[in-house]
Amino acid sequence: MGIxxxxxxxxxxxxxxxxxxxxxxxxxxxxxxxxxxxxxxxxTHYNIDFSExxxxxYIAERGMGFLGWNTRFRGAEPYFLADLALADIxxxxxxxxxxxxxxxxxxxxxxxxxxxxTYQAQATAPNLVPEYSRRGLHPAIEDLAGGDLYVxxxxxxxxxxxxxxxxxxxxxxxxxxxxxxxxLDPFGADRQPPFDDEFIATYRSAQRARNERIxxxxxxxxxxxxxxGHRERxxxxxxxxxxLRMLDGSIDPSQRxxxxxxxxxxxxxxxxxxxxxxxxxxxxxxxxxxLADSQCSTDQAQHxxxxxxxxxxxxxxxxxxxxxxxxVNALRGRPGAPDVPAHSISGxxxxxxxxxxxxxxxxxxxxxxxxHTG
Numbered sequence: 001m002g003i004x005x006x007x008x009x010x011x012x013x014x015x016x017x018x019x020x021x022x023x024x025x026x027x028x029x030x031x032x033x034x035x036x037x038x039x040x041x042x043x044t045h046y047n048i049d050f051s052e053x054x055x056x057x058y059i060a061e062r063g064m065g066f067l068g069w070n071t072r073f074r075g076a077e078p079y080f081l082a083d084l085a086l087a088d089i090x091x092x093x094x095x096x097x098x099x100x101x102x103x104x105x106x107x108x109x110x111x112x113x114x115x116x117x118t119y120q121a122q123a124t125a126p127n128l129v130p131e132y133s134r135r136g137l138h139p140a141i142e143d144l145a146g147g148d149l150y151v152x153x154x155x156x157x158x159x160x161x162x163x164x165x166x167x168x169x170x171x172x173x174x175x176x177x178x179x180x181x182x183x184l185d186p187f188g189a190d191r192q193p194p195f196d197d198e199f200i201a202t203y204r205s206a207q208r209a210r211n212e213r214i215x216x217x218x219x220x221x222x223x224x225x226x227x228x229g230h231r232e233r234x235x236x237x238x239x240x241x242x243x244l245r246m247l248d249g250s251i252d253p254s255q256r257x258x259x260x261x262x263x264x265x266x267x268x269x270x271x272x273x274x275x276x277x278x279x280x281x282x283x284x285x286x287x288x289x290x291l292a293d294s295q296c297s298t299d300q301a302q303h304x305x306x307x308x309x310x311x312x313x314x315x316x317x318x319x320x321x322x323x324x325x326x327x328v329n330a331l332r333g334r335p336g337a338p339d340v341p342a343h344s345i346s347g348x349x350x351x352x353x354x355x356x357x358x359x360x361x362x363x364x365x366x367x368x369x370x371x372h373t374g
Contacts, residue, residue: 040065115154
């Protein structure tokens with residue numbers, strides 16, 4: 001089956017086309033050649049370019065549309081704000097409706113899982129509140145179109161929680177990437193996996209404490225800047241590849257490579273400059289990374305009133321079985337919610353291996369969607 005790919009570029013309710021010509025919302029619509037499907041998926045991430053998502057062609061080959069959609073924050077993670085991202089997602093959903101799509105399927109992949117859940121929750125039962133910064137929420141999110149079905153695939157529970165689970169709590173000075181508290185250092189020469197329960201508990205508590213310290217600093221810094229007549233600044237968060245599960249395969253056991261993370265060797269990655277959350281504005285930290293303040297999480301699942309399915313990958317080195325269980329439990333715990341099927345695929349985070357993993361995922365999604373569309 002041939003596939004037609006159409007570039008889509010549109011303004012947002014709060015961001016017009018730029019002077020240089022680019023639109024804030026951009027993506028690629030994949031559909032079967034010669035057809036205008038009545039069912040289409042839309043996938044969006046906090047900052048990763050999803051326009052050529054790895055499942056797009058597979059879904060189009062199965063007779064459905066797939067809009068790989070980007071908000072204004074593609075490639076601009078340090079500036080993310082949840083309400084503006086939701087407004088941009090809504091532009092893509094409404095565009096699909098305008099193309100004659102009757103059933104819009106929200107595909108929540110990786111970080112997009114919590115983002116798309118937050119979008120649908122806001123469409124169903126608006127619950128976002130302004131951040132500490134006292135910046136008002138954009139009125140566009142008061143009337144979101146919403147989707148018809150929700151798919152969680154290889155998704156985590158929210159960026160605040162995943163970053164906290166990954167961060168190295170042995171950092172003693174946020175301005176010194178080499179500062180280490182030996183009692184919490186997971187890479188210390190005298191500390192080898194498997195880690196004992198006491199160390200794991202202490203480590204997890206210290207991770208949350210580090211997140212909370214950064215949140216408190218952000219709020220104080222916003223106040224300090226405001227007193228001087230300024231609004232915002234960027235800052236760096238070092239050492240964010242130190243989830244104990246990346247080093248110890250006995251914690252949340254799976255088929256993943258251990259030691260390992262998305263960048264390969266966790267120790268090397270942890271002391272490097274690449275990764276999620278490394279650079280952030282103060283408001284972005286509160287909107288996306290703060291455990292106390294971020295509103296983009298699996299907790300939003302309780303407000304989703306859509307049929308849902310959950311799919312994970314058993315060799316993922318950054319999302320683990322307990323993460324998937326939280327998503328499944330949140331969706332199944334909704335009052336009056338229909339059954340939520342859960343499936344595990346043999347594969348890595350991007351389903352690049354083994355051969356056929358992506359086709360298997362596409363079959364699972366397409367078959368499930370058809371049971372809800374006739």
